[in-house]
Amino acid sequence: MGETIEIRPDGSISVPDHPVIPFIKGDGTGPDIWHAARMVLDKAVETAYDGSRKIDFMEVSAGEESFRATGEWLPAATLETINRYRVAIKGPLATPVGGGIRSLNVAIRHALDLFACIRPVKYMRGVPSPFSEVEKIDMVIFRENTEDLYKGIEWEAGSEDALKALSFIRETTGIKLDETTAVGIKPISSVNTKRLMKKALEYAVANRRKSVTVMHKGNIMKYTEGGFVKWAYQAAEEMFKQQTVTEEELYSVHGGSVPEEKLVVKDRIADNMFQQVVLRPDEYDVIAAPNLNGDYMSDLLAAMTGGLGLAPGANVGEKCAVFEATHGTAPKYAGKDKVNPGSLILSGAMMLDHIGWEEAGNMVRQALEATISEKKVTYDLARKIPGASTLKCSEFGRAVCERMNK
Numbered sequence: 473m474g475e476t477i478e479i480r481p482d483g484s485i486s487v488p489d490h491p492v493i494p495f496i497k498g499d500g501t502g503p504d505i506w507h508a509a510r511m512v513l514d515k516a517v518e519t520a521y522d523g524s525r526k527i528d529f530m531e532v533s534a535g536e537e538s539f540r541a542t543g544e545w546l547p548a549a550t551l552e553t554i555n556r557y558r559v560a561i562k563g564p565l566a567t568p569v570g571g572g573i574r575s576l577n578v579a580i581r582h583a584l585d586l587f588a589c590i591r592p593v594k595y596m597r598g599v600p601s602p603f604s605e606v607e608k609i610d611m612v613i614f615r616e617n618t619e620d621l622y623k624g625i626e627w628e629a630g631s632e633d634a635l636k637a638l639s640f641i642r643e644t645t646g647i648k649l650d651e652t653t654a655v656g657i658k659p660i661s662s663v664n665t666k667r668l669m670k671k672a673l674e675y676a677v678a679n680r681r682k683s684v685t686v687m688h689k690g691n692i693m694k695y696t697e698g699g700f701v702k703w704a705y706q707a708a709e710e711m712f713k714q715q716t717v718t719e720e721e722l723y724s725v726h727g728g729s730v731p732e733e734k735l736v737v738k739d740r741i742a743d744n745m746f747q748q749v750v751l752r753p754d755e756y757d758v759i760a761a762p763n764l765n766g767d768y769m770s771d772l773l774a775a776m777t778g779g780l781g782l783a784p785g786a787n788v789g790e791k792c793a794v795f796e797a798t799h800g801t802a803p804k805y806a807g808k809d810k811v812n813p814g815s816l817i818l819s820g821a822m823m824l825d826h827i828g829w830e831e832a833g834n835m836v837r838q839a840l841e842a843t844i845s846e847k848k849v850t851y852d853l854a855r856k857i858p859g860a861s862t863l864k865c866s867e868f869g870r871a872v873c874e875r876m877n878k
Contacts, residue, residue: 474528477558477827479791485558487827489525494553498563499535500801501811501865506563508813508869512836513820515873520832530557534576535565546576551583558792561823563816564801577796578624581617586787586794587664588671589615589763591770592822596837598845599778600856608754609777612681614672615766616700617787619659622763626656660696660762662703669707671788672760676735677715684708684716686739687761687769700762701739708737746772774798781812781852784819786826795823809864812850814840817872839875843868 474492477485497506510529517525532550539545554560565576580586591613595606603609627634629652637655642648669686676684686705690698708716717731719738730736740748742765749756749772761769774783780799787794797816805811817840824833844853847860848871854860863871 474526474530476556479558483790485827487829490528491559491827492528492530492557493823494530494532494550494557494560496532496534496550496560496562496565497537498797498801499537499566500564500803500806501808502535502563502565502797502801504805504807504809504865505797505811505813505816508865509561509816509820511866511869512813512817512839512872513824513832515876516821516824516832516835516839517829519876520829520835525829532560534562534580546579546583551580554580554794555584555792559795559823559827560792561795561816561820562797564797564799566801566803578622580794581787584787584789584792584794585618586789586792587616587618588668588788589613589617589766589770590671590675590786590788590822591615591766591774591798592784593770593773593777595777596782596841596844598841598847598857599782600853601776601778603750603776605753606777609749609773611749611753611756611773612675612758613766613770613773614668614675614758614760615770616660616664616668616761616763618763619661619664620696620763621656621658622767623657623659625659627654629654658693658696660700662699662706665700665703666707666710669704669760670711672758673708673712673716673735673737676758677712681735681757682730683736683738683756684758684760685745685756686737687742687745687759687765688739689742689765690739691741697742697762697765704739704760705737742768745769749773750776770798778814779812779852780815781850782814782818784815784822786819786822788826793823793826795819795826809866810851811865812852813865813869814850817869835876836872839872842875843871 474490475488477487477491497503532553534546534550567575594610634655638649672684686701688697688701690701716737717734774780783798785796785798821833821836849860850868851862854862
């Protein structure tokens, strides 16, 4: 029987040699990619630690399968289990567009207060890309998970609540909007901005990164995104003064040379930031952003480095973390053993890093890159790589396992 991961008084995690980790297979192609990912993760742990460590994976229910069985899309028992065991991994979950249930992914993040969405993006050898300098991309996005437009506060055009909001806007600002206007609220707070920035800075310091860039649209949205950048700088000043230097200080005080053992904190306007990561990718390292900006940026960088099929992601809070495939369910491929399991495999590698099993996490990444570099890939990459061998989802998982060496 496995044991429970515990939280120490200082906030760090204590991981037994046989931890219980809940998993959600997911909808659509979720079961296919989970089968391949679990195969890879089990093999990496066994190989890296000579069988002395093992993950006891525990299935929990959410999504379409749960709804068919219980009438609940996200059972309270599932959230309680994830919260109890501290670390979980999940495949993609279905959500109707334009109505119906709320996004299950967002609901899980909010329910468990997983405030930091972490998306590392780094080019892997052999992956086709439309970008000529793709090898320079090595960034990690820290996206605030609980606020911004993803908070889901909005009212349908013509509804009583929307008309009340329009009336309030007119009375307090003098701005008259047409009665056919739908209304959404964009909340951003200092508390949640600072804890997100703290998480980004902790990562940057621990991994000896060069900079943290705050991505925002504060030139237009003065109090929401403007607040985000202001509070992000305050977090750096209040909590990381000894480890950081602002870009302004870099040139006004240090003549443009970064002091030893310091990382640079800077900010960029969101629309300019998209140009910057394309034109000057090697100048950017860790990016901290509000929810919507971070969503856009992570998908752009994923497209530049092979697509969402190879994009890992984690949602991390103070007490638990959920690692996930970052793409959708692709229902037309469900059960066909066809799609790329790379996103979930790499998210699993992030999970191994999170629990302190970096040897196994690195083994996963190295074996996956070796498999791709040998042109043994799933259909999405094969159609872009001349001479590639097209593997099924499960075959790709086995190929990755075969390339694991201590």
